[in-house]
Amino acid sequence: MDRRKIILLCGLALLLLAASLLWMFQGVGGGNREFILRLRAGKLAALVTVAASIGVATVLFQTVAANRVLTPSIMGFDALYVLLQTAMVASMGTAGMAGFSSILKFLTEVGVMSILAALLFGTLLGRRGRDIPRTILTGVILGVMFRSMSGFLTRIMDPNEFAVVQSASFASFNHVDATLLPIGALLTIAAMVIAIWLAPRLDVMALGREPAVSLGLRFDAMVVGTLMLVAILVSVSTALVGPVTFFGLIVAGLAHGLAQSTRHAALLPAAALIASVLLVGGQWVFERALGQAATLSVVIEFAGGIFFLYLLLKGRIR
Amino acid sequence: MRLLLAAAGGALLLLMVASLLTGVARVDLLSAWRDPYAMLVLMESRLPRTLAVLLTGAALSVAGVVIQSLVRNRFVGPDTSGTAEGAALGLLAITILMPDSPIWLRMIAASVSAMTTTALFLAMIRRLPVREVMLVPIAGLVLSGVLGSVVIFVGWQTDLMQYVGTWLMTGEFSGVIAGRYELLWIAGGAAILAWFAADRLAILGLGDQVATGLGLSTATVMRLGLTVVAVVTAMVVTTVGMIPFVGLVVPNLVARVMGDNLRASLPVVAFSGALLLLACDLIARLAVYPFELPVGLILGMLGGGIFLWLLHHRPAHG
Numbered sequence: 001m002d003r004r005k006i007i008l009l010c011g012l013a014l015l016l017l018a019a020s021l022l023w024m025f026q027g028v029g030g031g032n033r034e035f036i037l038r039l040r041a042g043k044l045a046a047l048v049t050v051a052a053s054i055g056v057a058t059v060l061f062q063t064v065a066a067n068r069v070l071t072p073s074i075m076g077f078d079a080l081y082v083l084l085q086t087a088m089v090a091s092m093g094t095a096g097m098a099g100f101s102s103i104l105k106f107l108t109e110v111g112v113m114s115i116l117a118a119l120l121f122g123t124l125l126g127r128r129g130r131d132i133p134r135t136i137l138t139g140v141i142l143g144v145m146f147r148s149m150s151g152f153l154t155r156i157m158d159p160n161e162f163a164v165v166q167s168a169s170f171a172s173f174n175h176v177d178a179t180l181l182p183i184g185a186l187l188t189i190a191a192m193v194i195a196i197w198l199a200p201r202l203d204v205m206a207l208g209r210e211p212a213v214s215l216g217l218r219f220d221a222m223v224v225g226t227l228m229l230v231a232i233l234v235s236v237s238t239a240l241v242g243p244v245t246f247f248g249l250i251v252a253g254l255a256h257g258l259a260q261s262t263r264h265a266a267l268l269p270a271a272a273l274i275a276s277v278l279l280v281g282g283q284w285v286f287e288r289a290l291g292q293a294a295t296l297s298v299v300i301e302f303a304g305g306i307f308f309l310y311l312l313l314k315g316r317i318r
Numbered sequence: 319m320r321l322l323l324a325a326a327g328g329a330l331l332l333l334m335v336a337s338l339l340t341g342v343a344r345v346d347l348l349s350a351w352r353d354p355y356a357m358l359v360l361m362e363s364r365l366p367r368t369l370a371v372l373l374t375g376a377a378l379s380v381a382g383v384v385i386q387s388l389v390r391n392r393f394v395g396p397d398t399s400g401t402a403e404g405a406a407l408g409l410l411a412i413t414i415l416m417p418d419s420p421i422w423l424r425m426i427a428a429s430v431s432a433m434t435t436t437a438l439f440l441a442m443i444r445r446l447p448v449r450e451v452m453l454v455p456i457a458g459l460v461l462s463g464v465l466g467s468v469v470i471f472v473g474w475q476t477d478l479m480q481y482v483g484t485w486l487m488t489g490e491f492s493g494v495i496a497g498r499y500e501l502l503w504i505a506g507g508a509a510i511l512a513w514f515a516a517d518r519l520a521i522l523g524l525g526d527q528v529a530t531g532l533g534l535s536t537a538t539v540m541r542l543g544l545t546v547v548a549v550v551t552a553m554v555v556t557t558v559g560m561i562p563f564v565g566l567v568v569p570n571l572v573a574r575v576m577g578d579n580l581r582a583s584l585p586v587v588a589f590s591g592a593l594l595l596l597a598c599d600l601i602a603r604l605a606v607y608p609f610e611l612p613v614g615l616i617l618g619m620l621g622g623g624i625f626l627w628l629l630h631h632r633p634a635h636g
Contacts, residue, residue, distance in 0.1 A: 133452030137393065138629060140459055141622050144562070148618025151488065155611050245463070298471045305464035312457055313445050 005266040008258060012273035019280040020044055026288060046181050047283060048276045050237045051251075053188045055275030056195060057233035058248030059255060059267050063206050064226050065125055067132050068256065069311050071248040074136065075121065076143030077234045078243040079150070081113055085239075086150040090157045103183050110187065110235045117231035118224045125223070184236040191232050192272065199264035202226070206262060244297065246304020251275040253307065326593065333596045337368040340600060342608050362496045370499040371491055371599045371613075372592040373506045374554050375564055379591025380509035380584060381550040382565025385436070387523035387580070388543045389443060392573070393455040393629070395566030396551045400458065402560040403465035404435025405552040406485040410472055413481065425501065428556055433548035435465060440544075488614025489559030491599055498557070505553035509588060512546045516580040519543060523578060561614055563621025564591055570628050 024040050061072045072078070088109060120142075124135060195202070204217045205226070212219050237244065255271035286296045339345060343359045350356040381396045389399070396402065408431025412424050419427075439461055443454050466486060473482035512519065518539045521529050529536050554561065568591045576583040595613070598620065602613040 133450060133456060134629065136456055137452050138626060140456065141625055141629070145619055145622035145626075148488075148615050148622065151615045152611065152619065155615065156606050298467050298474070302464060302467045302471070305460050305467065308460050309442070309457065309464065312453060312460070313442065 005259060005261060005263075005270075009266070009269055009273065012270060012277065016048075016273055016277050016280070019277055019284065020048075023280055023284050026284070042178060042181065043283075044280065045185060046178075046240055047279045049181065049185045049188050050240050051275035051279040052192065052272035053184075053233040053237045054244060054248045055251040055255065055271035055273075056188075056192055056268050057230045057237070058252040059264070059271045060195060060202070060226050060233075061230045061248075062252055063202055063264070064223055064230070065132075065135075066206070066208065068252070069249065069308065070132075070136060070139075071246070071252070072230050072234045073243060073245045073248065074143075075139030076146055077117060077121075077231065078238040078245075079143040079146035080117065080120070081109070081235050081238045082243065083146040083150040083153075084109055084113055084116070086153045086157075090153045102179050106180055106183060106235075106239060109239070110232055113235045114228040114231040117234075118227045121227055122224050125227075180239050184240055187232055187236050191229050192268065195229055195268055196265065198222075198225075199268065202264040203262065206264075241297075245301060246308060247275070247278075247300050250300075250304050250307055251278065253311075326589065330589070330593050330596070333593065333600060334368055334372075336600055337371070337596060338364045340603050363494075366496045366499050367491055367494045368596070370494045370502050370558065371596050373499075373502040374491075374558060374561060375568075375592040375595030376588035377502070377505040377509040377550045377591075378554060378561060378565040378595075379568040379587045380512050381547045382591075383569040383580065383584060383587055384512050384519060384543045385547045385565070386569055387519045388440065388540060388547070389454060390523055390525065391443075391451060391454040392570055393452065393566070393625075394458050395563065396547055397560055397562050397565060398455055398458040398462060399439045399547075400435040400461040400465050401432045401439075401547060401551040402486065402555050403462050403469055405429070405432040405548070405555045406469045406482060407431050407435070407465065407472075408552070409485065409556060410469060410476075410478060410482065413478065414472075414476055425504070425552065425556065428552035429545075429549050432552045432555075433544050435461075436544055436548055440540075484559055485555050486560060488612040488618065489554070489561040490602070490610070490612035490614060491558055492610050492612075494558065501553045501557050505550045508546045508549040508553075512543075513581070513584050515539065515542055516584050520578055520580040523580075559612075559614065561595065561617060563617050563625060564595055567621050567624045567628065568594060571624070 023044055024037065028036055058071045061075075061077075062068055062070055088105070121139075124138060201217060201222060204212050204215050205219065205222050207215070209219055212222075251271055251274050254274050255267055258274070259266045259270045261267060282296050282300070286299070335347070338347065338360065341359070341364060343356075345356045345359055345364065346353075350360055378396060385394055385396055385399055385401075386392055405428040408428040409424060411431065412419055412427040416423070439458055442461065443457055446453050446457065469482055469486065470479075473479045518534055521532055521534050522536060522539050522543070524532075526536055529539075551560075569587055572583055572587045572590055576586060595617075598616045599613045602611040602616050605611055605616075
């Protein structure tokens, strides 16, 4: 890594530090300091975890798909996770869930999710690798179908069970599931460490199938492994805040633009840092400055959608 | 062919009778005219519902044909071109600006706004490369998402989320009784208007240059087509909520059998749309009898499956 990238990463880290300090200490009054700080710290950790997992997942996914405009959620990853979660609750019932700790349940979901995602999207991306628009459309429609299926399940399930899955179907940065935060953060860190460790191989994979194979990379195994990492990261972010479609697109676009590099050793941390700065800063602006805590996710979707249309009209999606 | 038509007609009749008989209250069709209670159930609830389903299915499928010839792309429908979100936006605007406006004014607002957003979609895809067939539906889906997020944002800010939910979430017919569905006749009327312009729409589908060469005023036909799509969608969205995939798959399935002679195929399209929607509505009513599912969920699964099949088992043209 050259000096410019190190400076960039340090700059981003400082920015994140500044945003976090602002988040933690802005307007802390005299009374009940400890309580406020603990509340804010928990939320900060959740925001950073979610941001980092979305950013890294998107960059990884774009490398597998060899395309700069795809994100896991455009392709229906998070819809698959919500469906899986709903199906588990529906098949076991609340009684079954009660004997099952939420962490164990989450880990099972993540495990099943990574296998399913590797199977489904591995075949999709492998078979239709050349025809990107058709692949995107297939993924989008799969997402719609998954959403309808989970809708179907929630309608026929018992209201008590419904309450369990309801929180997973809407994006909200305000109500983060606190019991899953430690295990989610742990999984995110583990996935990121693995991704950084794999960075040289990811660089080779980004060259395309033939060059990568001739350089000695086990391409297919690498595709499956990367998709599994993406699935883990998407499961974490979806479980914590719900589906977020276009945020990753903005983050990955910024990461590529700022890092000016195809090296994953620089791209991955840059994406994680940019995403965290955006989310922490954005949440601060909306919650404290504008007093409209509910709207950050809507605004992100709006801006991300416009950005996607811009890329489309600019002819970047081929 | 004639045999097929007879079979389809028989199937529709059968489904209509089934639809009249399905429900919690037991109705004996043969002796209903002697029983005032049964008559009330039939005339106030069952018959309006059956008619509403037939009208919606037929009109949405015809609107699908129209938008597909306007856009010259087989993979779009009135639900994936920003039209429904446009209608919701118009309704939202008039509800906020003039809370006690009469119903006809609301309908006009919804139609005009739906027309505007559909025109925006048309203007947008003109800038896409002609050969990239699959980019058009993607652009439509993302535009719908962006407009949808605007609707949700405004709905949140003005506490109108309940309205927004009934328009944009999965459509259903459970609320239809006499006096609550008559707007759908306007949608049916707009679909008939499209039949009178069928030849012109078919020529428009051949492309601007061919159409102008054949002496067609493309701008006039464009405006007419836009009006049909916008009016149909606006009426459906306001009465029962958006029904996905009908306007997308039915025209495709019919065109596979009958080709693109719209004057001959439009009645068949309308008929098939009505048949499909009625069948799905019956499934939705019987799946968890005596409760109901929204028919939009059934179509989200079934229609999505058909669409994926169309997408992958068809040479990409048109």
